[in-house]
Ligand SMILES: Nc1ncnc2c1ncn2[C@@H]1O[C@H](COP(=O)(O)OS(=O)(=O)O)[C@@H](OP(=O)(O)O)[C@H]1O
Ligand SMILES: [Mg+2]
């Protein structure tokens with residue numbers, strides 16, 4: 001029988017929601033010209049504050065679980081970054097958490113593990129930093145990996161509005177435990193009855209709706225154009241930032257998410273995928289690399305045994321893999 005992971009999933013949901021509240025409030029303060037000025041300070045503040053509160057929450061309940069987080073506090077500890085430390089502390093305290101600067105730095109560094117343990121969490125405190133700065137989509141993604149298998153996931157999409165979201169609800173949190181299905185609740189109303197998420201039933205490649213990164217450096221857009229041609233789909237591509245793409249496929253608002261390898265030999269990071277992968281799989285979808293191999297989460301912080309990532313509603317998976325092979329540049 002599969003393990004229940006009841007305390008793990010509820011702790012993970014609470015943690016990503018607490019972090020999302022901070023991220024959303026920081027995102028609201030972003031000036032409209034922040035992108036032109038290349039001012040990354042809002043995302044830096046929110047990234048660190050998010051990692052701090054999530055690591056703190058996990059440590060309290062699971063003191064022996066290592067965490068593989070995207071961020072670490074090294075830079076933040078320098079004298080010139082004192083204003084950042086102060087702002088991060090202020091954002092955390094504003095949510096009612098008592099903390100000192102020293103504690104916040106130590107919480108961030110709970111996330112320093114390399115992923116070599118049998119059981120560990122992986123955390124992306126803000127995924128889609130560029131989307132965050134554009135005041136668009138971002139995600140907070142947390143997953144528990146045991147013996148190389150993702151067992152628990154919580155994926156908060158604080159700005160996502162979908163077909164299946166609730167009236168007046170801004171943002172959703174999707175969660176999953178392996179073998180138990182995936183569910184979604186509004187970010188601000190965790191006690192409503194969750195919706196079960198289910199991928200789309202579309203079988204024809206001609207109708208496939210494809211999601212991909214907004215940022216052209218993060219996926220080979222030319223190649224994906226060829227994949228579209230191979231599939232013969234005329235449905236418009238859905239370009240959204242972050243692991244919100246996994247949420248969109250999990251709910252059946254798109255059939256395919258492609259992360260095609262760029263020429264630079266980029267190794268995908270586990271925190272960019274783990275949360276989203278389990279949510280999609282438990283919604284009935286399929287995730288492999290472009291060669292059809294399962295993603296290997298037993299190799300530390302990257303997916304070094306895999307090339308790219310292919311996410312589908314399952315029904316279209318073989319067609320999509322064939323189209324990628326035919327379209328490979
Ligand atoms: N070259 C390259 N190739 C593939 N992936 C890369 C690359 N560079 C960065 N990243 C990672 O992409 C993460 C953001 O995901 P997306 O591309 O889906 O979102 S976005 O369109 O950039 O907003 C982003 O995650 P965050 O840093 O958490 O935002 C990066 O880890
Ligand atoms: Mg990321």
Ligand SMILES: [Mg+2]
Nearest residue numbers: 070124126127
């Ligand atoms: Mg990130």
Ligand SMILES: [Mg+2]
Nearest residue numbers: 070126128129
């Ligand atoms: Mg980053």
